[in-house]
Every structure is written in structure tokens, then in C-alpha cells.
Amino acid sequence: MPFAKRAQFRAAAVVRNRDRGGSGGGLYHAVADLAPAQMDFEQTPEQVQLRKEVRDFAQREIAPRVMEWDENQIFPVETVKKLGELGYMGAIFPEELGGAGLGYIEYSILIEELARVDASVGLIVAAHTSLCSNHIYLAGSPEQRSRYIPKLATAEWIGCWSLTEPEAGSDAAGTRTTAIRSGDDWVLNGGKTFTTNAHHADVCVAMAVTDRSASQHGISAFILEKGTPGFRVGKKENKLGMRASDTGEVLFQDCRLPACNLLGKPGEGFVDSLRVLDGGRISIAALSIGIAQGAFDAALKYSKTRKQFGRPISEFQAIQHKLADMATSIEAARLLTYRSGWMKDQDQRVTKESSMAKLFASEMAVRVCDEALQIHGGYGFIKDYPVEKFYRDVKLCTIGEGTSEIQRLVIARQLLKS
Ligand SMILES: Cc1cc2nc3c(=O)[nH]c(=O)nc-3n(C[C@H](O)[C@H](O)[C@H](O)COP(=O)(O)OP(=O)(O)OC[C@H]3O[C@@H](n4cnc5c(N)ncnc54)[C@H](O)[C@@H]3O)c2cc1C
16 A cells, blocks of 8 residues: 555654654744754655645546536545545554554645545545544544544545534534433434535444533534434535535434444543544645645636737736735645644644634635636636636535634634633
């Protein structure tokens, strides 16, 4: 598996960095020690190689079918399985659990390159990896980890993660789904909405209230397997964008689960979800950057070939300024995202940083897609050109895994704490 070698390379890079003065005590520690090697913006050879491999895969396997999948809302099962065979469905998990042993910067590169061609595929991988699988990895028992992570990391099983409910969106702690203890079992009743991958998932991590009086500490997480009596998927949403990624209802009716399906400590499922979202938001930032880069690349190319008033529109200063602003804001978002990925890889808390990256990258990407479409003029409005789809897909990024308004709340809360 190509990823395995990269994991060894990464371990060597960490040792190299430490030997150069990076003590592992974080950026500020390194600055205090006058060890500038920590401030390294260069991509490692294996990051460059990973980007190339994913880009080639996306061009070869995804690009030719993007519009077919989008228009017919086809979930690309075979492509997801191939991504699993390549190690791309478990990038951030250790090799002993079947993962690729990579970090969040590499994971961001992966999501970015997929989204540059088809945001739906990026979203499928992100929900599977950093929400479902990562919740099991973070909070799971050794038995749960070894039962689920290897199968999820290879895409033998596809995962989904259900927090949102019809009445509990931004206020996710307002969950109404219940799990009541019955002997050794738990019995779930209720329903979730807007679950990515719902209709193709073999495994679902879902949050349910186990002690209403304990508020945020009374919500627990459960692992459900497809085929469990009382557990089914409901309506599949017909969406503006991200149409090749399934979004649907997940329903529980007297769904009986053995105690071993409780994930994490009883009552701590919501708190664990917030930790899961810290990492998930890095992936939505990367998704945003990929979409913005795809739209920018299309606009740059178009501006050089489209002629008006006898010359390419790229020669007009108004278009050049748009391109300059777009490229600059993409790079700024990338730096924020890779920094939060780097901090996560150092086991630092990234609540503020991942929210900043997600907020900035998603809002930047909406603006960039708008400008990319504008540069295409009327042709941007028709489906023969890729910007039309980027423009539709990108809006999810300011909504999923917490809206921009909620990111600002999260960031402000962290700022006011200090
Ligand atoms: C395509 C798609 C995929 C998704 N995938 C998943 C998934 O896999 N799993 C999952 O659990 N969820 C998923 N979601 C749900 C997503 O996380 C929620 O849609 C999102 O958190 C917002 O919740 P809501 O839609 O109920 O909006 P609401 O919470 O009703 O918000 C409506 C508006 O009010 C604003 N608002 C709400 N509260 C405040 C406040 N306190 N201050 C200021 N403004 C506020 C919001 O920012 C927004 O503008 C997905 C959603 C979509 C569209």
C-alpha cells in the first residue's frame, strides 16, 4: 500500500525536525528556544508526492464522471472502494489499525485534491474519516477500535455520523433522540436529519439523550450497524450542490443495542462530538480550499482564452485584480488550515484554530467561486463549464459542521476565555 511507506517517511521527518531543535513543545516553545526550524513552510517530499498521486487519481477516476454523478445524484461507490484500496479512506489512523498513519496536513491535502475535482467525493471521505471513524478512534474501546477502524479505513465499510436533528441543528445539544437503558441493552427512539453518507453507510455513529437532566453531559454516542432491527434510513435529500454525496435521514424505532455499542463514557457523547468536530472542521476548511482552487484554475484558464474587444480578458486589469485577490485568499486559507492541522498533529487543542480555518476558508471559497463564475460571464451560468458546479457545491462549506455564525461564536468564546 503506497501510504505505508509515507508513514515511515513522516516518522523520520518528525525525528529530523526534533533533531533540528523542534522539541515537540509547540511553536511558541520553539521560538523561545530560538529554534527557527519549527517555522517550516516547505512541504515534505511525501506531501508533494501525495498531492500528485491524489491529483492523478482524481483526474483519471473522477473528472470524467463528475457531471453524470451530479445530475443523477449518483453516490460513487466504486470510486470510494478504490480510494479505500489506496489507503485514502483511513489516512489519519495508525497503520496497525489499517490506516495510513498520516497527519492532518496530509489529510487536508487529500481532501483538497479530491474537492478540486469533485467536492462531493471530498465530502464523502471527510464525513467517513474525520466524523464517523475518528469518533470511534477517539472515544472507542480497544475492541471497538479493532472491530471498526480496519474495515472503515479500507472502505470495506462506509461510515456516517449523525448529530443533527430536525429541531437540533446549531443547537445540537437540543437532541431529542433518546436511548433508554433496558436490562443490559439500550433502546433508541427518534431520528436524525442531514446525515452525509446515510444511504450507503454500513456503520453509523449517532448521538442520543441518555439523561435529560444532565444537559450536555447527558448525551451519549452509539455505534449502529446496518441491518440492526429498528435502525433504518429515511428520506434522501435532493440538494442544491454536493449532489453525488448522499444526505439523508437516519431513524430509530425501538432499536435495541447491546451495551457494547455505547461509544465512549455514558453521557459524554456530545462532549466527544465537539472534540471530533475540532478535527472535522479542518477537513471542511480543506474541502473549501479544494473547491476554491478548482474554481480559480478554471477561471484562470478561461480568462486566457476568452477574447473580448480583440484581446484575452486576462489582459483587462479588472480581471487581473480578481485573479490576484482569489489566489491570495486561497493561499491565506491554506496557511490557516495547515497550521491547525500541524497543531492537531502535535496533540494541541485546536478548537479556536480549526474554527478560524473553517470560517475563513469557507467564506473565502464562496467569494472565489462567485468571482470565478463572474469571470466566465454567461458561460459560467451553464453546465458546460465546471464553475457552475463549484458555485453550487461551495455553499455547503459555510453551513456543514457548524455555520459561519456558530464558528464566530466558538472563536469568540475561546478568545474571551483567555
Ligand atoms: C449537505 C449537508 C450535509 C450535512 N452532513 C451532516 C452530517 O453528516 N452529520 C450531521 O450531524 N449533520 C450534518 N449536516 C447538518 C449541518 O451540520 C447543519 O445543517 C448545521 O449545523 C446547521 O443546522 P441547521 O441546518 O439546523 O440550521 P439552524 O441551526 O436552524 O440555523 C439557521 C440559521 O440560524 C443561525 N443561527 C443558529 N443559532 C445561532 C446563534 N446562536 N447565533 C447566531 N446565529 C445562529 C445559523 O447560523 C443559520 O444561519 C449536514 C448539512 C448539510 C446541508
